[in-house]
Amino acid sequence: MGELDLDALDAALEQDPDQTLTLVVEMSHATDERLRAAVRRLAPRLVLEQTRRGIPRNRGVSRPQQVPAQRGGDLDLDRSMEVIVAARAEDRMPGLDELTAVQWARPELALCLVIDHSGSMSGTRLTTAAVAAAAVVTFAPEEYAVLAFAATTRPLRALADTIGPTPTVERVLALRGHGTTGLSAALRAAQVQLAGARARRRVTILLSDCRATDEVDALPAARALDELVILAPAGDDDEARRLARDAGARIAGIGSVLDVPAALNRLLADDRV
Numbered sequence: 001m002g003e004l005d006l007d008a009l010d011a012a013l014e015q016d017p018d019q020t021l022t023l024v025v026e027m028s029h030a031t032d033e034r035l036r037a038a039v040r041r042l043a044p045r046l047v048l049e050q051t052r053r054g055i056p057r058n059r060g061v062s063r064p065q066q067v068p069a070q071r072g073g074d075l076d077l078d079r080s081m082e083v084i085v086a087a088r089a090e091d092r093m094p095g096l097d098e099l100t101a102v103q104w105a106r107p108e109l110a111l112c113l114v115i116d117h118s119g120s121m122s123g124t125r126l127t128t129a130a131v132a133a134a135a136v137v138t139f140a141p142e143e144y145a146v147l148a149f150a151a152t153t154r155p156l157r158a159l160a161d162t163i164g165p166t167p168t169v170e171r172v173l174a175l176r177g178h179g180t181t182g183l184s185a186a187l188r189a190a191q192v193q194l195a196g197a198r199a200r201r202r203v204t205i206l207l208s209d210c211r212a213t214d215e216v217d218a219l220p221a222a223r224a225l226d227e228l229v230i231l232a233p234a235g236d237d238d239e240a241r242r243l244a245r246d247a248g249a250r251i252a253g254i255g256s257v258l259d260v261p262a263a264l265n266r267l268l269a270d271d272r273v
Contacts, residue, residue: 004038017050018256025127028173044169047127051134055261068097076100109268110143110197111136112159112190116208118150121177124257125233131260132207132231133172137165138261139268145193146172149186150179151214159193183212187221187228194226203227203268210240222247229267231260 012020028043030036079100087094113136115129133156136144145159146168156171157163187204194202204225209232212218222228222243227250232240234253244251252263 004035004042013046013050018258021047021050021131021257022124022127025130025173026123029122040170040173043173044130044166047130047169047173048134048137048165050258051131051261052138053261055135055138055265068100074101108199108201109140110159110194110199110202111140111205112145112147112193112203113205113207114153114186114190115146115148115156115172115175116150116181116183116186116206117148117175117177118179118181118213119177121175125177126173126175127257128231128254128260129175129207130169130172131257132205132264133169134165135261135264136205137168139264140199141165143197143199145190147186147189147193148172148175149182149189150177151182152179153182153186153189155189155193159196180213181208181211182214182216183208183210183218184214184216184221187218187225191221191225201227203229205264206230208240209233209236210243218243219246222249229264231263 009020009024012023024039024043024046027039028036030039076099080094080098083094083098087098113132115132117129119125121129133146136146143159144157145155145161146157147153148156155161156175157168187206190204190206194204204227206228208230210218210230225247228244228247230240230244230249230251231254232251234255237251237253241251243249250267252259252267254260254263
């Protein structure tokens, strides 16, 4: 009791990573305190590791650019040394237009994940939400937000926050299901989050069956977004597909937990900007 067999866990992940990851998340609510504590330390890291497999690691990451020093940035001594030495030999100061600086390009992608937790949040559904958060962290490591909504919307990780990937996934794993589904307000909150992003692409990722229960039409809020991607449960996605069609969004049906990274990889590759 209270022990976690890591060798057995590794073997199970090799055999059935999807089911094993879901089992680990369920074990984070075990009645045995020692086991529950051990799993809760392990689960976020495990979700991140399993999600990142097969995802390109450099998508969305800003890259250094060499520019003339007169445009600002940090002086690139390696590239400028020859000019500096030559100018000194001529007993003069080198001009800014002769020197090279480094500037970091703005990130290519900002993401806001919007998680519907109005229903039950356990097992597969909670694991899918955690994997989606881990994928968002991987695709847009510089600019990302994670919101959770039921009757109201709350940030688990605002765009301006500085908390890292592991605590972000931990907060998702702590979600509990309750309340009505305020979809329109959640999409508007995502728009507010992404308004402050520097990235050229600003994409909202909605994890929901899109059945709003607060009688507020979500279509205007969906249409107001720069880009909307919907991840809906496979076999229960009629409302989600209707919203995607009417809003011009892209959609994927999620049949298993680890469908999420591949689905996002495919949907985000459709760069409409």
